[in-house]
Amino acid sequence: MITVVLVAVLAVLLTHFLWRRKNHFQLLARNGIPTPKYHWLLGHMEQTFYSPGKRSVVEVKHEWLQLYGKVCGFYSGAIPRVLVADLDMLKHILVKDINNFVNRSFFGTDKKMLIFLRDQQWKDVRRIMTPVFSSAKMKKMMPLMGGCVEELMDMYETAADSGQPIDMMEAFQCLTMDVINRCAITLDINCIKNPKNEVLAFMRKYVSQPIPCIFKFIVAFPMLYDLIRLLIPENKRNNITFIEEHLTKVVKQRREQTQATVVDGLQLLVDAADANVDASKTKLTDEEVVDNAFLFLLAGFETTSTALTYTSYLLALNPDIQEKIFQEVEEVVGLERAPSYEDLSKLVYTEAVALESTRMYPPVTGFITRQATQDWQYGPYTIPAGTEVEVPVWSIHHNPELYPQPELFKPERFLPKAKKDRHTMAYLGFGGGPRNCLGLRFALMEMKLVLSSVIQRFYIKPCSHTKVPLTLVTRNVFTNPDEGVWLTLHRRTTDLPHHYEPPTQVLYNRLCQVPLTK
């Protein structure tokens, strides 16, 4: 008898769950937002999470936008999401109506990093962290950054002299890890000289892992999130014990320094934790200090190294553009010294190269998201409260209406006049609005310094190991070249005559096939 009752209760519960889910999967359609066909239990989870050998998630979303128009919904498990490629609508979401869209999407984590924080907590911590990248602080960081770039140049000289190809991704990862450690937490871990450094090894592994299965389970069944949090601690879910222990030691050492000699990002966080503030002001906890020190490393490492890797690849295939950078560097900096902080703002063409490269290959593709706090209406669409908006950055950057021949590398698109004539939401490599990338100016400074220093001294060339076109992979929120990018460097002074070599027709045709990601 008990068994019969139990089975009956289960059957009723299951029927109720399925009925509710069916109803839930009509939410977006009811609000005027078209959705592709979905799985009755998992929504569009299969198509929108990375699995080896499956179609790229970026490609899937790009195709949906072509089929359904500039606003298209899907269900990330049970969570409704809307891709918005309409630039005016995006301007409202990211800028004008930010109060309704202040939070990013659900990440299934309790970590207190700025990127995950919500509402007032986000505002408070963003205010604390913003001065890290003020002009005065960045000027002070310049010698530290310059030192790392010089070490990279030494390594490149050795490689150029040996004629060996270099995996640009690996080399830039060492550089950006050194730069962010020296600039944000004043620690010299010297990855360029020791690429086996364990912090670097951890970060490489961390950023290249696909989104964990447990997260997929949580988005499929969000009602079980609290239970999962209880059963599996955060560190087990995300595997970050090593870096937390490392950074906890760094914070402890910083506090033990009797005289504060540095005013870096870490010090701003520690001060915000140690200050005697009244209740109206934010006081960070030690956990928040460590989490956000980790965020500096995470955000400063993968994004910039990937952007520099793509740029080197594009430059190797476009020697005429290398020559234009060279001319600019020769004019602004000369050939006898390294670029200074003041020089960088005058490297207008070099900056256009960095922006055009991040237009063609945005390193961060799945991260510009905002969750609606309340129902929000725009034209025929209503974004229901709780729904996540995702900015399809790849599709916007490859829209021929915004960028004619989007598959071609044309830095002129980002010279000041051309930029001014375009919609402000047409370029979103660093996101948009008040919640955009905090490190934007730092990243561009680093990219310009590296590009000008490399081109001042070397020619970048493709070699037999260079894969053209690149295969890209999107395992999580980052999109990377799948198997690194191998190129050769040649000293300008000795190896090659100083002249422009146009790409061969074969190379040019292959370059035009900019692939969508794997």
Ligand code: HEM
């Ligand atoms: C080429 C390099 C970089 C790219 C392409 C990039 C891209 C992005 C993007 C797309 C976002 C999301 C913005 C949005 O939602 O509107 C973001 C957020 C963020 N980035 Fe970057 N980023 C880069 C470098 C950096 C660096 C060097 C740092 C700092 C060390 C940094 C720190 C952050 C932080 C803290 C956020 C979160 C901001 C918030 O939630 O308030 N990024 N970045």
